[in-house]
Amino acid sequence: MAKKRIVMALGHDALGTNLPEQKKAVAATAKLIADFIQNGWQVAVVHSNAPQVGMIHTAMNELCSNHEGEGYTPAPMSVCSAMSQGYIGYDLQNGIRSALLKRGIYKPVSTVLTQVMVDPYDESFYNPVKKIGRYMTRAEADAEEAKGNYVTEVPGKGWQRIVSAPKPVGIVEIDTIRTLMDADQIVVSCGGGGIPVMEQGCELRGASAVIEKDLVSGLLAKEIDADVLMILTDVEQVSLNYGKADEIPLSHMTVEEAEKYAEEGQFGTSSMLPKIDAALSFLKAGKGRSAIITTMVKAEEAVNGKAGTTIE
Numbered sequence: 001m002a003k004k005r006i007v008m009a010l011g012h013d014a015l016g017t018n019l020p021e022q023k024k025a026v027a028a029t030a031k032l033i034a035d036f037i038q039n040g041w042q043v044a045v046v047h048s049n050a051p052q053v054g055m056i057h058t059a060m061n062e063l064c065s066n067h068e069g070e071g072y073t074p075a076p077m078s079v080c081s082a083m084s085q086g087y088i089g090y091d092l093q094n095g096i097r098s099a100l101l102k103r104g105i106y107k108p109v110s111t112v113l114t115q116v117m118v119d120p121y122d123e124s125f126y127n128p129v130k131k132i133g134r135y136m137t138r139a140e141a142d143a144e145e146a147k148g149n150y151v152t153e154v155p156g157k158g159w160q161r162i163v164s165a166p167k168p169v170g171i172v173e174i175d176t177i178r179t180l181m182d183a184d185q186i187v188v189s190c191g192g193g194g195i196p197v198m199e200q201g202c203e204l205r206g207a208s209a210v211i212e213k214d215l216v217s218g219l220l221a222k223e224i225d226a227d228v229l230m231i232l233t234d235v236e237q238v239s240l241n242y243g244k245a246d247e248i249p250l251s252h253m254t255v256e257e258a259e260k261y262a263e264e265g266q267f268g269t270s271s272m273l274p275k276i277d278a279a280l281s282f283l284k285a286g287k288g289r290s291a292i293i294t295t296m297v298k299a300e301e302a303v304n305g306k307a308g309t310t311i312e
């Protein structure tokens with residue numbers, strides 16, 4: 001019997017936001033992935049990168065301004081995305097490999113540095129909303145603006161940089177990812193939404209943007225014909241009236257219900273809505289699939305319908 005295929009999208013809780021956090025979080029996430037492998041699943045992993053890519057971009061650009069004339073050159077956002085995929089993939093590969101070996105299982109696991117095609121006319125290029133990097137003070141935010149970067153206030157937390165988040169249109173390395181999945185290997189790909197690229201003749205040019213990892217997870221799940229799209233985040237369930245006194249956590253939604261709630265504005269624009277949008281585009285593209293939104297701790301119960309929010 002063919003193995004079931006799951007795309008697991010790791011948010012900040014499952015990945016951490018800096019190196020020490022990442023080391024701890026990845027160890028726990030790797031055990032979860034090993035559980036799924038042991039239970040007979042094929043697993044494709046996608047991960048967040050907004051804190052990491054912001055840190056890399058700041059580091060690269062500050063390095064250059066502090067060492068002017070020494071031959072260092074600033075790294076554009078697309079290159080920073082590639083760097084984030086590299087070091088996050090490195091941690092995930094080793095974490096998953098070791099979690100499996102401790103159970104006496106050897107299975108190849110690799111990271112595919114993934115480029116994702118975006119539309120140069122995507123409206124997000126005129127309206128940056130994707131928050132990246134650390135929280136800053138007002139004075140630090142002013143300094144960022146003076147360098148030509150965009151910032152936004154995050155109530156109660158400070159200021160953050162924002163960049164464009166164009167929609168993912170196609171996964172350039174999809175044939176490689178499919179080949180590895182078909183060979184029953186574990187693949188980390190489309191990290192941080194993928195490196196955003198635009199086609200110019202035979203060339204792919206990096207775009208100054210960061211793609212929503214939830215949206216690319218939905219696209220990947222469609223492209224590899226997954227059975228389940230599981231988005232791991234920091235809330236156990238999706239709610240109606242989120243954060244209000246009359247909050248209602250949901251264990252199930254139909255596609256139609258999810259669409260209705262999205263229209264009512266029930267989901268945070270840059271947080272829960274992309275997860276719902278990813279789930280809907282995946283579910284609408286095929287039959288017998290399900291999308292699950294939950295925490296890492298509840299993932300195994302959720303896949304058995306006993307926790308989380310399942311959209312079917």
Ligand SMILES: Nc1ncnc2c1ncn2[C@@H]1O[C@H](COP(=O)(O)OP(=O)(O)O)[C@@H](O)[C@H]1O
Pocket residue numbers: 010011012013048232233234235237238239240241242266267268270271272273
């Ligand atoms: N309707 C909703 N139900 C549950 N959580 C919601 C809802 N709307 C917005 N959210 C927010 O979505 C957040 C999870 O998304 P996000 O912050 O992007 O996390 P991640 O890094 O895991 O992708 C939750 O912490 C919560 O604040």
Ligand SMILES: NC(=O)OP(=O)(O)O
Pocket residue numbers: 011012047048049050051191192193210211212213214
């Ligand atoms: N690229 C991306 O969506 O990252 P976050 O999940 O960290 O925002």
